[in-house]
Amino acid sequence: MQNLLKTVGQIFLLWLIYFISTWIVEFFHLPIPGSVLGMLLLFALLSGGIIKEQWLALGANPLxxxxxxxxxxxxxxxxxWGELxxxxxxxxxxxxxxSALVALITTGIVVQALTKSREQEGGSN
Amino acid sequence: MPTTILIILTVLLYLISRKIFLHTKNPLFNPVLLSTTVIIIIFHYTGITFEQYKPGKDIMTFLLGPATVALALPLYLNRAVLLQVLFPILFGICFGALATLTTAVLLAKFSGLDALIVASIAPKSITAPIAIEISRLTGGDPAIAVAFVVFTGTFGSIIGPSLLSSCKITNPIARGLAMGVTSHGQGTATILQEGALQGAMAGVAMAVAAIFISLIAPLYIPWLVNL
Structure with a gap:
């Protein structure tokens, strides 16, 4: 019962962050989705230690x-859209x-090449 | 048909298809593809319209916004790995995300598809909740966007791991990021089977690509579509 209340409360906190972000996006006519701003906001709040991970885990995990x-x-x-x-x-x-093939191959090759050159730099030092 | 019954039907089909997917681990049996197909077939034969389904849809998607915000949590938990190889990771994700979006839009355009389809295909590698928002911002349709997202997620999950191996991409960080950039959540679930580092990297790629593409989308997608 206590866990259920906690879960609901934590989901409400996530909803509040979403609500505030959507409001900011609309008020300032920002060209990004409210949910993306909410994600960035939550990341910043977690990194700044203002919100603790434990305050959200119970609500965030089922979502x-x-x-x-x-x-x-x-x-x-x-x-x-059936006809279309x-x-x-x-x-x-x-x-x-x-485009899926392009995504797989370019990301894979670029990251592998960049991390390899770093490893070699590290090895020569 | 009352809204309650349509909601119960959707939830039940989701739970059953999720069981099937977790049991078979076959990307073709992913819950979204399976449940949506069955629902559309049922509606087709019973004459239920999307208009009748809409009130239920609005209730069921009420928590999508907060759930998308919650994606910050796994990103935060993986920040240590992210910071360790920050530049290759960020550059690789943005490069791959941009390359796939550009390829999809240009090929769709030159295939003679309508502007609505071209705009809806642009966010096809982005995780669905954010692809829906991007499609709304750039003149696409959310339902078509989800269809492309799920197709890309499924296709990438099927061919991804073996294609990467045949291209000699063996680095676990590179494999994880490639799967996350291409196939978002579905790719993350697939590559997680190779290891925790690959899975964590795919999760990071999915979140960063979504943020990067939503930042450039309002200017870049209309420009590309009208090129």
């Missing part, structure tokens, strides 16, 4: 564990597949 649940109701909206996909679905294949 993160079931994050993909939230995408299901949104993805159901695809049913309104049956007509042009085949055209989507090339951009989606090629």
């Amino acid at each position: 993160l564990k079931h994050l993909s649940f939230f995408f299901i109701p949104i993805a159901v909206g695809l049913m309104e 996909f049956t007509q042009k679905g085949h055209l989507l294949f090339l951009p989606l597949v090629m």
Whole structure:
């Protein structure tokens, strides 16, 4: 019972950060999503020691564990676009597949090359 | 059809598909792909419209914002590794995220797809909650954006580990980051099976790529779409 109250309270704290960030974004007409500002804000609050990790873990863990649940109701909206996909679905294949290959290979090669050169620098010292 | 029943249906399908996914560990059986397909098929045969589903959808997605904010927590817990190799990590993530977005948008554009699709394909490697927001900011559609996100997450999880190996990318940091940049949460879950460092790196990549792309999106995506 006590844990349940804690979880609800911690989710409320996360919601409060989200609410404030969304408000800031709207008030200042910032061109970023409120949830991204909220994420940056929470990271800053944690790094500054203003919010402790233990104050949030109980509420954050179930939300993160079931994050993909939230995408299901949104993805159901695809049913309104059925025609578009049956007509042009085949055209989507090339951009989606090629860009995924590009992401995997460029990120992998760039990071491996940069960390390798650092290791060699470290070794020569 | 009352909203309560539609919510119970969605939750039940999620729980069942999650069980199937955790049991098979097959990226093709990920809960979003499986549940969404089944729901759309049920709606198709029972004549339920998206309009009727909307009130339930709004209730179910109420906590998506706070859940996205919570992504800061794993990023914070991994800050030690992040700071150790800060430059290669940040540069690699931003380079990869930019390269994949640009490739997707340009290829979609030259394939003759509508501007709505081109704008929705741009955030396809970004974690879904933020891809939804980016698509709203740049003239795309959230549902189409989620479809591309899930396709990319699934495809990258299937081919990623073996493609990286065949390109001789063996460094665990590089493998984790590549999977996170490409396939966000799904890629993170996949590469976590190789080790904790790979998983942590993928989580870092997913968060940093989302932040980086949302910062450049409002200017870069419309520019690219109208090029």
